[in-house]
Amino acid sequence: MLEQFTGLTPDPEWAFAHLTQAQTSYATHGYHRYPAKFIPQLAARLIEDYSHPGDTVLDPFMGSGTALVEAKRLGRPSVGVDINPVAHLIATAKVRALEPHLLGEAIACVWERLASPLQPSPFAEACATVDDSHWHERLRYWFREDVLCALSRIQHAFEMLDDSVQPFFRCALSHTLKPVSWWHDRSVKPVRKLEKPIPDPTLVFFRHVRRMARGNREYWALLQRAGTLDTSAYCHCADARALPVPDQSVDLIVTSPPYVTSYEYADLHQLSALWFQMTTDLREFRQGFIGRSNGIHEPVGSLHSPLAEAIVTKLSAVNPRKAREVALYFAEMYACFTEWRRVMRSGGYACIVIGNTHLSGVEVQNAQVFAEQLMTLGFVLERVILREIPSKILPRTRDKQTGKFTKTHDADYLAYPTEYIIVFRCWKE
Incomplete structure (x- = not known):
């Protein structure tokens, strides 16, 4: 399986480098700033390539709702889930076409x-x-x-x-x-x-x-021309480890999961969370976020990935705290993947957009770990695409030792200059 990740070169067809900011923020996609969201053209292509009109699309980490808007435009009923109430607020507005x-x-x-x-x-x-x-x-x-x-x-x-x-x-x-x-x-x-x-x-x-x-x-005009104004798009503020979705009801998953540093989302959205009284305690607000840094004392079971275990072991030698954060992250992502198995129909596809990164000088191979974890659940790896990222809202320069974002002149590598699109198929007896 890991051999499919080696020797890859970026596929220019998936970079969408020619698109302007106006093109990637068309319709309701420009409603609200959101860090590191994937562009609608990427979501749309995955939806068109791996589903048919009428199929149900799920984004278990919906963020600002990009995949849901595209699914509605393309005539696919969709369900989005995010534990972040600010994401739920934004996505709910974006998917609702108003006369x-x-x-x-x-x-x-x-x-x-x-x-x-x-x-x-x-x-x-x-x-x-x-x-x-x-x-x-x-x-x-x-x-x-x-x-x-x-x-x-x-x-x-x-x-x-x-x-x-x-x-x-x-x-x-x-x-x-x-x-x-x-x-x-x-x-x-x-x-x-x-x-x-x-x-x-x-x-x-x-x-x-x-x-x-x-x-x-x-x-409104796009949906009216496509005849998809009445196509459903439901947004849930819920935990991806306990999806509010019936068994075997999903044909396609399209998502970009959080990274180990996702606790930053709680900080980045604190103004809205405080204003709309979604929280009164920012520390408590971070608790449910996968990839948080404040859950390192929680018990962590099996990671269901030899590669994940090796990464955690290597990190433990240089940064024990960060190693525990990564272990918890991979354990919680496995819990999410278990839910994917429950909700997907046999023959359905799961498309993940994820990049690898460095923490304390150790490469954290998120894409490869996810592949190992999903395969233990019976998913079949169908395709691996390496995608060059032309731009991101989050800063891309990092200090390699700390893993923290830093000024360009102090950085020694680019964070997420490329990312993987990994496509799985779920077969059930």
């Missing part, structure tokens, strides 16, 4: 409630009508008080609208949080810049709402 005229009326209603015409102006007076008693101390760390007041007014303005448009506006407000906070605009990581000029939140919000409305019109 453009009705959405336009809702936007006009929110606009009228806040101020019309909008003019750039000081917004401190907003605090006079806002109850600030529920604001988490961490929100005060990230936002000026007048900004918090303005954000509260925005949320109040759309909360009285019909439930069908709530995900749209919640997503827009979530996207607005970072630019109006002290979070450094050029940093993916949570870094404060207190001298940052803060724009008017209402103007930022409506600017993005208008962009989203254009994306929704495009999405």
